[in-house]
Amino acid sequence: MALRIPLAKLTKADGRVSEVEIRAIEEIMEKDLRLNADSRKIAIQIFRTAVQSPESFDSLAAQFADAFRNQRQILELMVDILMRVAVSDGKLASEEERMIRSAVQIFRLPASFYEQLRSRYMKTGKGAYDVLDLDPSATDDEVKKQYRRLVREYHPDAIASKGLPEEFTELAEEKFRAIHEAYETIKKSRGMS
Template sequence: MGWIGKLVGGTLGFAIGGPLGAILGAAFGHGFDKRDDAYLAGRGGRPGYGYRRIEASDDTRHMTFFVAAFSMLAKLTKADGRVSEVEIRTIEEIMERDLRLNADSRKIAIQIFRTAVQSPESFESFATQFADAFRHQRQILELMADILMRVAVSDGKLSSEEERMIRSAVQIFRLPASFYEQLRSRYMKTGKGAYDVLDIDPSATDEEVKKQYRRLVREYHPDAIASKGLPEEFTELAEEKFMAIHEAYETIKKSRGMS
């Protein structure tokens, strides 16, 4: 992650601005909190917390994903009043196993998390900025929603406030309501199992199941995710999703006797 080194060295030459920029500014003292009231004028936002819509470098996208992920997780884990030990362990597992962050990156993630926990900014403000940055990349939005649900249920329950936040994120990301139900069903171990993973009804024909499987494989193949401009570390999340899709399809094939 090239931007990490620039951040540590204080030589980062661009800003993401907005609520996420405010988190970086508070966490590291750099001038990230770029204000652009004109941007927000047509979006119904608060004066003083606009941000420039940057289409530019991979560094910008990488930083936005990273900061948004740990900022949203901070607000989510605090939803029921306290951050539990099991939630912290799950986030650490995501950092180490899924994102494969090195020691420096983990320290920065923790610093962002701690800053966001105390920030007056809302979960929705972070989700909105993230959605704007990845508005044309549904797979990334779905992966983020998946991370949120995974952490929320890590303590064996889903509180009403956690559920409200994740539903809000799904809506802000412009994902269908059925996607939330599929996530909840999969992680809470309810519903239709393998069919939930493929987001298809058990009444679907064999051909419909095959068609849906092929579509998901194309969308979530790690190479397809990598081509979106995210660094190698984030493709680990896509690989996990890809494997879950394949395993679900094999389960359905076996149960139906499909060739």
């Protein structure tokens, strides 16, 4: 249940946990993580405890990073969830942004990953290129190479083979679909075969 602990601190970043953020978390638990009713109850109890915990966001993020230090996909998925919940109310508060940027640093992810997520969820930036972490000036070969790399990295079978809980496989499948859709969008816009 370490997945929800840094998330709890993020929701309190703007001073209170809003109903919109709670609904976003419940939706992630139900639809993305596919937790049953009993598991959701346990997760909500852990979440409530974490909100009141005296530990800092950075401390909890560091614990999460230690637990998944060799599994970059899981760290990226955690940042993705943090961003989704942070923007669920239609804005990204400065303290929420600070926390997510901090998580990106603690997880040792590139700053471009944060920018990619921010563009994706705040509806700014270059869309499909952001999903593939590419600049629109990338050549067709660079697009194909990056697409193939990401597909290998996020393929559900690759994630499942690591023995991770099913909830991570579900999130990887969502990321995998987003990568494929972005690639198809770029291919179509460029007339690539």
